[in-house]
Amino acid sequence: MTSRWNNPTGGFGYHLRAFSRRRTRWAPFVRATTRFLHGWAPRERTLLLVGPSGGHCLDLSFLRRFERLVAVDFDPFAPMVFRWRARHLLADGRVSLTWDSRDHLSPGAKGFDRAPVRALLDAHPDAAVLFCNLLGQLPLLGDAPAPEQSDDDPPEGSYEHWLVGLAEALHGRTWASFHDRLSGNVRPRAIDEGALVAWSPSTELVAKHYPLTDDPNLSLIDHRTSALCPELPRAQWVWEIAEGTWHLIEGISVRGDREPA
Numbered sequence: 001m002t003s004r005w006n007n008p009t010g011g012f013g014y015h016l017r018a019f020s021r022r023r024t025r026w027a028p029f030v031r032a033t034t035r036f037l038h039g040w041a042p043r044e045r046t047l048l049l050v051g052p053s054g055g056h057c058l059d060l061s062f063l064r065r066f067e068r069l070v071a072v073d074f075d076p077f078a079p080m081v082f083r084w085r086a087r088h089l090l091a092d093g094r095v096s097l098t099w100d101s102r103d104h105l106s107p108g109a110k111g112f113d114r115a116p117v118r119a120l121l122d123a124h125p126d127a128a129v130l131f132c133n134l135l136g137q138l139p140l141l142g143d144a145p146a147p148e149q150s151d152d153d154p155p156e157g158s159y160e161h162w163l164v165g166l167a168e169a170l171h172g173r174t175w176a177s178f179h180d181r182l183s184g185n186v187r188p189r190a191i192d193e194g195a196l197v198a199w200s201p202s203t204e205l206v207a208k209h210y211p212l213t214d215d216p217n218l219s220l221i222d223h224r225t226s227a228l229c230p231e232l233p234r235a236q237w238v239w240e241i242a243e244g245t246w247h248l249i250e251g252i253s254v255r256g257d258r259e260p261a
Contacts (some may be wrong), residue, residue, distance in 0.1 A: 004042070005209030014075055017242075018056035024241055026056075032193050032237035033133075033178055034059035039235075040253040042128035042174045046070065048121075051105075054081030058132065060089050068096050070124060105134075107142040111157025114165035122170050127173040133249070135163070136180025136223035145224065154227070163227045176253035177228070181236075183247040184220035186210050188238055191248070195252040196233040202226055209248065228252065 017033060022030060037059060046068040052058060053075055062084070063069060079099045089095055095227070104116040121129065141161045146155070154160035182202065188209040200208070202222050210220065235251040 014055055015081055017058075019209060022056050025243070026115060029237065029239035030057060030059070032249075033057055033251075034062065034236050035193070036237070036251045036253070037062045037130075037176070037233065040176045041065075042255065043173055044128040046124065046127040046242060048072065048129045049122045050120075050129065050131045051137075052082060052132045053078050053162060055085045060086055063089060064095065066095060068098075070098050070100065070127060072100045072102075072104060072120065074101050077103070105138055107157075108157075110156040112142060112159050112162035113157075114137075114162055114169070117166060118169045121173070122201075127168065129173060131177035131179065133178055133180070135177055135228065136225050139224040140176055151227070159224055160227045163225065167229050170254070172256060174255050176251065178251040179204065179228075180223040181225055181227050181248045181250045182220050183219070183241075183245065185244050185246075186218050186220060187209055188211075188248045189238075189245045191236050191238055193199075193235070193237045199226070199230040205248065225250070
């Protein structure tokens with residue numbers, strides 16, 4: 001069972017880091033995320049926020065376009081922090097917020113299960129859906145892919161199989177996700193934050209955006225999100241999450257009927 005209090009996707013330590021870094025080291029990442037969200041512009045009046053944590057990476061002015069927010073995050077600190085950050089947004093009652101603290105996403109004994117996330121989406125059929133820098137963190141809660149695992153036909157219970165099922169469950173919905181693709185102690189280069197790019201396999205991303213090196217102290221983590229809608233264009237930007245640690249972020253946004261936003 002995933003710990004609600006301290007796990008790789010968040011917890012108390014994450015909130016402390018966010019408060020100290022959001023206006024400094026994280027500022028370029030927050031600005032790029034803001035541009036991405038404002039370019040999405042969903043028409044729905046309800047937004048399902050999946051994994052918003054305390055809203056540290058979100059532009060609260062973007063949320064004003066909605067009448068109702070439904071936040072889904074099992075971090076016990078997140079509701080208090082989010083409500084405090086959004087206190088001015090919520091004060092006049094024009095935007096309402098409800099919180100779902102159940103764990104819909106963590107893997108179980110047989111790995112990642114599609115049923116809970118499908119039920120979550122079905123419970124909010126009229127909502128636009130935003131995955132808040134979450135999908136690249138979920139693999140840290142499960143097992144590593146088997147060496148013989150096929151990218152084209154991932155086994156049931158694997159994260160890749162779950163991610164393909166998520167895309168199927170979102171068919172016809174208005175949704176967006178910004179998520180980790182690669183991370184490590186090497187800064188990505190040649191990232192055009194103002195352009196949409198075609199999907200690339202991780203090997204091509206490494207060749208295009210990272211310098212060649214044989215330094216054993218430099219390494220990258222693949223966050224296993226490449227299976228999400230490879231047919232769709234995506235935005236890319238960089239997050240320096242800590243000094244000397246960078247994440248290559250990808251953002252996908254879709255309006256109804258799978259039209260890229």
